Amino acid sequence: MWDPGPEGHTSGGGRGAQQRDHAGRSLVCPVSRPHTAPVRLWSLVLPLVAACEATPPWWARTARPREIAAAVLFVAPPGPDQASAAPADGSPDRPFSTIAEALRTAPAGALVRIAEGSYAEALVVDRPMVLSGAGAAKTRLVAPPGQKGPVVRVQGDARVELRDLAIEHAAVGVSAEGGAVRLQRVALRELAESALVARDAEVAFFDGEVLAVGAATRSVAVRIEGGSLEMRRTVLRRSGRRAIEIRRARGLLEAVQVSDVELAAVQALDGAEVTIEGGRFERIGGSALYAGAAKLIVRRASVSEAEYGAVGFRGAELELRDSELSDTRVASVALVGARGLVDHCVLSRGGSDAAVSITEASGTVRLVANRIVQPGPLGVHVTHATVVATDNSITGANLDREGDMGDGIYALDADLSLERNEVRGNAGSGVTAARSRVRLLRNRFSSNGRAGLVLLDRSSASANHNRFEGNRGPGVQVAERSAATLLGNRFSGNLAYDVDPVCGGGGSVDVGAGNAFLGPAEPRRSCD
Numbered sequence: 001m002w003d004p005g006p007e008g009h010t011s012g013g014g015r016g017a018q019q020r021d022h023a024g025r026s027l028v029c030p031v032s033r034p035h036t037a038p039v040r041l042w043s044l045v046l047p048l049v050a051a052c053e054a055t056p057p058w059w060a061r062t063a064r065p066r067e068i069a070a071a072v073l074f075v076a077p078p079g080p081d082q083a084s085a086a087p088a089d090g091s092p093d094r095p096f097s098t099i100a101e102a103l104r105t106a107p108a109g110a111l112v113r114i115a116e117g118s119y120a121e122a123l124v125v126d127r128p129m130v131l132s133g134a135g136a137a138k139t140r141l142v143a144p145p146g147q148k149g150p151v152v153r154v155q156g157d158a159r160v161e162l163r164d165l166a167i168e169h170a171a172v173g174v175s176a177e178g179g180a181v182r183l184q185r186v187a188l189r190e191l192a193e194s195a196l197v198a199r200d201a202e203v204a205f206f207d208g209e210v211l212a213v214g215a216a217t218r219s220v221a222v223r224i225e226g227g228s229l230e231m232r233r234t235v236l237r238r239s240g241r242r243a244i245e246i247r248r249a250r251g252l253l254e255a256v257q258v259s260d261v262e263l264a265a266v267q268a269l270d271g272a273e274v275t276i277e278g279g280r281f282e283r284i285g286g287s288a289l290y291a292g293a294a295k296l297i298v299r300r301a302s303v304s305e306a307e308y309g310a311v312g313f314r315g316a317e318l319e320l321r322d323s324e325l326s327d328t329r330v331a332s333v334a335l336v337g338a339r340g341l342v343d344h345c346v347l348s349r350g351g352s353d354a355a356v357s358i359t360e361a362s363g364t365v366r367l368v369a370n371r372i373v374q375p376g377p378l379g380v381h382v383t384h385a386t387v388v389a390t391d392n393s394i395t396g397a398n399l400d401r402e403g404d405m406g407d408g409i410y411a412l413d414a415d416l417s418l419e420r421n422e423v424r425g426n427a428g429s430g431v432t433a434a435r436s437r438v439r440l441l442r443n444r445f446s447s448n449g450r451a452g453l454v455l456l457d458r459s460s461a462s463a464n465h466n467r468f469e470g471n472r473g474p475g476v477q478v479a480e481r482s483a484a485t486l487l488g489n490r491f492s493g494n495l496a497y498d499v500d501p502v503c504g505g506g507g508s509v510d511v512g513a514g515n516a517f518l519g520p521a522e523p524r525r526s527c528d
Helices: 039-052 099-105
Strands: 072-075 110-114 117-120 123-125 129-132 139-142 150-154 159-177 180-206 209-213 220-232 235-239 242-247 250-254 257-261 264-269 273-277 280-292 295-299 302-313 317-321 324-326 331-336 339-343 346-348 354-359 365-368 371-373 378-383 386-390 393-395 407-412 415-419 422-424 431-434 437-441 444-446 453-456 460-464 467-469 476-478 483-487 490-492 497-500 508-511 522-524
Touching (some): 072 099, 150 180, 209 220, 220 235, 235 242, 242 257, 257 264, 280 295, 295 302, 302 317, 331 339, 331 346, 346 354, 378 386, 378 393, 393 407, 407 415, 415 431, 431 437, 437 453, 453 460, 453 483, 476 508
Parallel strands (some): 072 110, 110 129, 123 150, 139 159, 159 180, 180 209, 180 220, 209 235, 220 242, 220 250, 235 257, 242 264, 250 273, 257 280, 264 280, 280 302, 302 324, 302 331, 317 339, 324 346, 339 365, 346 371, 354 378, 371 393, 393 422, 407 431, 422 444, 444 467
16 A cells, blocks of 8 residues: 655655655665675665665556557559559558569568459468458459369468458369368369368368359368367368268368269268257258268258268268258168267158168167158168167158068167157058067057058067057968067057957967957967
């Protein structure tokens, strides 16, 4: 605290005020004691004495930081009188004629403003920089004649931003090795190999466009290896055999649109962790969304007109939520040697296999509250896998060309737990299981073209509190040394028999307590 000083001084810092302790002694100029030092040491005391008369608090005065404006350099195509003008210095009146000149001059953190025009250059950026054009329709960077590398190469630990420009007519648009690169309102067009390639770099791509990237066997529009990719509100069309490939990296794709790609829209590979939020993926030659030995999470996306909507392979983990997958040529969702979750999705108009095809799953696959409509020959096809299905609706499976299949669920060497599902109006049976174990609880199997449940080849089932209604075959059919236990089920409107153990087929049915048989079918076939 400041104490009042001598007369005429103020406690808040009038000229000459001194700081004192509680006894009234000055803390800056203490009471003097007899000197014993030689006179020549006065030269060391004088600054302290002068400080006693300075405006207090002299040690606490805070200097205002200098405001250092970032360097701004200008680039514009040479004008007609450029030869007679003063040498370029990057100012608005004397801009550089090439971007490379600006980069050689620019300090770290500089902003390089690039005017409308076409610039045939190959650029290397090795320090923090912003390159800002006049818009993707006005500022165009193209490869010089014979240039096979990228138009913009970011290297070292540089953090570089590209804004409002287009990169066109080159082998590669942008490459980054380490560091970070951000693209905002950038168009990458007519590129022979790749639009954007990054290794161990942080990449952000917002509000951009990728168009017409070469369709060679190895062409990838956006290839990320290590590091990360954040892409938002970006459109990719006719963008390589693979539009986006993320390997050993993290990825977030939000409101991204990919169309007209030969093989895949998004591939997550080799330990990648990728999340897709929203977006549309359509007219894809292979699997629209693919995870191989990686984790892929998809929420609120739309996938259509692809061979497969989404595929998990080689130990992948695939999670689909609140998404719509339609018009696939083989399957909406396929899991091969993978595990996953399909939750609150709409799967419609499937292809030659099923809406969901699961083979050799590496863990339990869960299907929750999905709506499967016109899935093709099968609604859910399970082979050598464990599946838990809850609150799903499966309707409209059709017979194949041989007049076979058409089941809502077909399982081979599988373990199925089905609860509160509705399997209705399929051309075949509701569920057909071969060499499988099935647990049914509170499901409804109705209006199917054959049986509600069929057990074949030593399968077993426990069915509790289910409804088997209006099927054109038996409610439950058991054959080929299979066995079923029925408790508290309701049978009505099935044809011929509600329970058919198939005489001579070696099947057995234990009809326990609480089952209701409401006709018109016979409750059970007798093989006596």
